[in-house]
Amino acid sequence: MTPNTVSQAGMSRRNFLTSTAVATAAMAGGMPLLTACSGSSGDSGEGTTSGKNAAKLLPTYVASTTARPDLPSKNGSAAGYTGKIDLADLAASVPDKLGTGAPFKVMAPLWGTPPKPDCAYYTELDKAAGTKITWQNQDGNTYGQKLGAVLASSSIPDVVVVPGWELTGKIPNALIAKFMDLGPHLAGDKVKKYPNLAAIPTDSWRMSIFGGALRGIPIPGAPVPGIVPYYRKDIFDKKGYTVPTSAEEFLSWAKEATSAKAKVWACADMRWAAGAIFGLQPAGTLGWNMGSDGKLTYRIEHPEYLEHLEWVRKLFAAGVVHPDDKANTGDPTQRFTAGQILVFNGDMSAWYGKTAEQAKANPEFEIDGMDYFAADGGDPTLYAGQPAGTWSMIRKGASKETVENALAAANFAAAPYGTKERMYVDYGVEGTHYTIKDGVPVKNDRGIQEVNNAWGMLATPAPYLAHPDYPDITRKQVEWQQRQGAFVEKTSTYGMNILEPRRYANISTPFEQLEIDFVRGNKKLSDVQQAISTWKTSGGDKLRDWYKKLLEKNGSGR
Template identity: 75%
Template sequence: MTLNAASSGPSRRSFLASTAVATAAVAGGMPLLTACGGSDSGKREGATSGKAADKLIPTYVPSTVAKPDIPSKNGSSAGYTGKVDLAALATSVPKKLGTGAPLEIMSPLWGTPPKPGCAYYKALDAAAGTKVTWQNQDGNTYGQKLGAILASSSIPDMVVVPDWELVGKIGNAVTAKFMDLGPYLQGDKVKKYPNLAAIPSDSWRMGIFGGSLRGIPMPTAPASFVMPYYRKDIFDKKGYSVPKSADEFLSWAKDATSAKAKVWACGDMSWVAGSIFGAFPGWNIGDDGKLRYGIEQPEYLEGLEWSRKLFDAGVVHPDDKARSGDAGQRFTAGQILVYVSDASAWYMKTAEQAKANPDFQIEAMDIFGADGGNPTLYASSPANIWSMIREGASKETVENALAAADFAAAPYGTKERMLVDYGVEGTHYTVKGGVPVKNDQGNSEVINAWTMLAAPAPYFAHPDFPDVARKQAEWQQRMGAFMKKTSTYGMKVIEPARYANLASQHEQLQIDYVRGNKKLSDVQAAISTWKSSGGDKLRDWYKELLDKNGSGN
């Protein structure tokens, strides 16, 4: 179960979803204690925020290349709903910043890696002035590879580090093995790289590890919440009303489920249960002034209990209960009428079904409060994926890595963004009705590699389905109106290593409980064990941290 899970931009779940390899793991989900601290001496643990962080991050110079049709509001992504004049794309990198020196980059990749030296890689290198050798690793097992690499003496020049892999000793290694980028990016120095300068400051703050700016961020919109999608075409056909409370949802689900007809109301809803019941992720100081961890709040258990009611009522598809197969495919097949995913699914499912099922309509329900009132939602982290440069890299290597990141962060409406996202016209895509459409070579080569190095300020843009971009942005705007920030918002907290794996069993326990395989008393006992085994001491540590740094909200 996620506690008000945010889709965290290009999270592990969104990358998996984009390659139709959905799994149960979600970045920004159940807040396992990602104990990523260094030694207990405190040299590498803690956080840097406020004025201290402001001194370390780049000067913010927003891009003026393309004005969005739907500006960001309430923490939403911006939205572009008009067609871009492909013949009049702007240039965001007027001269090559790379020198063509060799550069090795390790990154997670979901799907089949493009062949070395493919047309896409050659085109990007030629445009950016780089010469990248990609060490693409299976995203599903990336943490194992990342841990092994960081424990070795041979680290690639640049490494992509997702937040969800910062467990055990990896967080400690990050502060030891990657360099301080301040001498290249701090303050006005970033202006050499205008696309990096256009990344929002909150996202840069999340790149501070061990008191130094080490991570180049992929920004995330604060209002990037997990979305409960429903089959609007079937709802309209059946005359269903969209539920407005937890009880209404359960009642509707019982009516909509027909095992005989092989139709179930929903998939596993525990990913959005925390949002419905108003649970917060991580650590937060409540209205009563007390600091609590997510699993200690009543709303956490209430969300779990509601999720279990859905399983007990038989309204969840059996394969979701067994955690097998792909819920997204069950959704498009009409076997489930509601499923939970991130914002990317809105476009992907629409595009996927456009020809196969013209009647298919996907919409996202507004997240409702459990009692039918307004929800209480908590902001997503401003960034949760970074590219980092190894300690000891030469100045030329660093500048070539930054040149690659600056190119990758090109904003919408530019030649650079078009090349990163679609490749070369005629080779990777053709233009039909003013809209770029990838061919088979584009689909096999233009996949997440360059996009992992950095990204522009969050936005939605789908030239082939502009209405989807509008709906995505407007949904985030509506939900963002009910958004709060936790006490640690905007801080990259490095916890002491002695608390590693303190809550490592909670996620599996949640999975078992909602499926009826564990009792509520088992969950409560686990919470008590967490407290006595170090949770209360970790609370004291966080109190000192917040006293020193101030609250993120």
């Protein structure tokens, strides 16, 4: 079966930019439910919906019993399958076609070259699912622009995929205005008509409530870290390097390993991993947290924010970061496989992807993931990601037949590991898109081109990892997640799908570019400090008051 990956915050922009795999996962239950709360601005849907108001909107959870994992989920990790599936005896999770063949259109982001509309992958999956989908694939790098334009128009596709990173500006309120309440079709036991959707964890569905209604079909997110500090284990072993276990050790090792003359640098830009090393809270709504002192703060107000940036700046200043990473050009993963850098941070999919890619060209290549450490060398403090981060939504006014066919397609796409439907979604058609080699499906050139992430945008199952061609990678991934998961904490806003007032929508926008410039020495510490001060006066302090009221009324998400 296919490799699936788990992400810290579900589907994120960085996942898609570095992977063609679909990010999945979440753990079900165990989270406090919250009551609805609205701000005072009058913005439609502002706040969050949970508690009794949410409970009546949620689908009944019915776990899938298909293919028990060899490595059960632990500490929020994905489940792992290290054995081969009997491809001749796959179970059917959709024994009867739920689709009637009525046509509908789907708009979704896609990275790479879109397949032809009449390609075999699309036509064969339609045949298997009983659907007739016209895919309107859009460039993922500019998807937000297209999404905003479409939502502002009067012509909206039947189904639209909405990534969480695009929930800015006017888009959140447009979602409430333009997409239908799925509760009448999925709430409570109604979801049992679609058993694969019923097996999606409850926390993920809870994150799919927008404006007081269940409007999204979720791609689940995981509480464990999704960004891995990867290193070239083969080169570490050859050189006798010891994997660093503190920020100081990392810098010392990096200086030793770097040789510009030999065209080898220690690492890429390590900002993503540095946040975890220094115990920094996530960005976005998860960045708000009530401390033990009763004070509500945002991530950029913590000393760890400046500390993690200053450490990365030291790496750049020491000359241990590859020049192309300093210029912010090219692909760090290519420099990694070429041996030009020995460490980079990327999403979970790179573990399998780079192993498979280098198997023939460089059989000595071995990638591994460093365990996170605290900056001082102690145990790390890691934070849980939200249980869903991307959704497919059905437009208001869609016909009953369109709705039923869209849900049928989502149910097919959410098929669990070890099923015929999962094979269709992930590999296409045997003989056309893949062949069986030593009991393992292997995509051919056509499969690589056509079997993209389109169907996986409609829905995905609960988290799992399975690489039958590289079972050791599966084991390493799951065990890495389990080790990191032992140090994961939740912020006060965990599990809440929060719509902030629009007047505060852009106050955090300048920070990403400022961080990029600061760590490269192009901005001063005073520039970052001033930006934090400006954030407070331009709405941050008022937004804090808004979050205080929300938490006082609803309680903590921890």
